[in-house]
Amino acid sequence: MTMNKSTLTDIQKDIIIGCTLGDLHIEQSPNGQTARLVFEHSIKQEIYLRHLYTIFKAWIPGDLRTRTRSGSKMIGFKTRYEGVFRYYRYQFYNEYGKKRIPKLIHKLLTPTALAYWYMDDGSMKSKQSKGVILNTHNFSKKEVQQLCFILNEKFNLQCKPRTQKHLIKNTWCIYYQIYISGYSYDTLNELILNHLLPEMFYKFPPPRKKKK
Known part of the structure; x- marks a missing residue:
């Protein structure tokens, strides 16, 4: 299936909402024009991370990566910097880079997003x-x-x-x-x-x- 690189599917949008309420980090590019998604969890959650990797694969330039953080083995991946992710960076982060609750969270939060928030x-x-x-x-x-x-x-x-x-x-x-x-x-x-x-x-x- 060919995907329009400038748009996200409904499931991808729900995952971004749910996971950003959890551990997902949205990183702004140096010029502030784009952003990328940074997923990372304990290696115990490898199946969950592979599931997320599959859903966002068209946006990811590399493979899943592992590293050790504070003595724990972690697994994760990063998407490319894209303009479409900047919207979520703006919704979830203030000008100082601290997470916040979006003003539109009442509309953005769906049962699917809630499920991914819970898994996360x-x-x-x-x-x-x-x-x-x-x-x-x-x-x-x-x-x-x-x-x-x-x-x-x-x-x-x-x-x-x-x-x-x-x-x-x-x-x-x-x-x-x-x-x-x-x-x-x-x-x-x-x-x-x-x-x-x-x-x-x-x-x-x-x-x-x-x-x-």
């Missing part, structure tokens, strides 16, 4: 709970509250910010996660399960056991 940066709260976590360490408490409001208003998901503390170089740093209540399990399951890769099911709570 989601996890179960615990094996005993149907509640799940979305790691939102890149965003302020106010932005996380905004995301919670949108998840509730648009998808009817009961969620709230969750404070996390990490000790970094003898200093306690505060970050925020989104906790989606187990009461919303069925709603979330219906929204994203069909979009999750089978290899990523381990991140999502299994179905409730039916009472006899």
Whole structure:
């Protein structure tokens, strides 16, 4: 299939939205006229990265690459600098290069984007709970509250910010996660399960056991 190099498919747009809410970095070119996508995860997520690589292959000049970062083996890839990615750089980053929540996030966030956000940066709260976590360490408490409001208003998901503390170089740093209540399990399951890769099911709570 021949692809118009100046446009993105719907699935590519959803992945960019979902993954940028997670770990995806959008890097601006030196002249500021174009941008590129930088995907990177732990080598444990190789199947997920190969899936993303296949979807964006027409935009990628090279192969998947591995490297060691802070003692962990990582795998990832970068697209070419293209004008089409600059829109997302502008939406998700301020003039200082810090991530932010786009003003249009209510329109941009779809169930597919939510599924990729979850695969990228989601996890179960615990094996005993149907509640799940979305790691939102890149965003302020106010932005996380905004995301919670949108998840509730648009998808009817009961969620709230969750404070996390990490000790970094003898200093306690505060970050925020989104906790989606187990009461919303069925709603979330219906929204994203069909979009999750089978290899990523381990991140999502299994179905409730039916009472006899």
